[in-house]
Amino acid sequence: METANQKFAKRLRAAMEKAGYEPKPAVLEREFNLRYWGKPMTLHGVRRWLLGESMPKQDKLETLAEWLIVTPQHLRFGEEIGKRIDKRRARWEEAIGYREREAFEAFINLPAPQRKIVKEVIFAFSQAVASAPEKSAATAKTGSRRRTRN
Numbered sequence: 280m281e282t283a284n285q286k287f288a289k290r291l292r293a294a295m296e297k298a299g300y301e302p303k304p305a306v307l308e309r310e311f312n313l314r315y316w317g318k319p320m321t322l323h324g325v326r327r328w329l330l331g332e333s334m335p336k337q338d339k340l341e342t343l344a345e346w347l348i349v350t351p352q353h354l355r356f357g358e359e360i361g362k363r364i365d366k367r368r369a370r371w372e373e374a375i376g377y378r379e380r381e382a383f384e385a386f387i388n389l390p391a392p393q394r395k396i397v398k399e400v401i402f403a404f405s406q407a408v409a410s411a412p413e414k415s416a417a418t419a420k421t422g423s424r425r426r427t428r429n
Contacts, residue, residue: 282331284331284334291307294349297347302329314345314346337351
């Protein structure tokens with residue numbers, strides 16, 4: 280499994296190529312140091328970025344992003360996390376109506392101890408619903424049924 284540093288290195292190399300630069304330490308060192316006003320990076324330091332052995336700090340990441348015309352978030356995290364978050368957010372937007380939003384607002388306005396109780400009740404209902412299909416499947420296998428009074 281790739282580490283975060285290795286994923287960063289792949290994105291850095293791809294961004295350099297897309298911007299028309301060879302993803303080589305000498306090129307990265309020269310171009311980075313032309314744009315960065317802090318302490319210059321060494322050839323060994325930028326080589327470690329390209330090999331996925333280390334990741335730059337935020338100020339250096341921002342300089343790289345400006346130079347390569349990508350967002351710092353893209354370099355550091357990639358697009359996958361953003362897509363997962365957008366998908367989840369869209370699901371919430373589609374599934375929640377006005378009444379649910381009112382309920383959430385009321386929940387948020389409750390004091391912390393009462394919110395805790397409400398959460399526990401919701402989780403209990405959720406677990407009961409989740410286990411209900413298992414119980415009905417077990418009942419169907421044994422053939423037992425509940426009798427009700429009329």
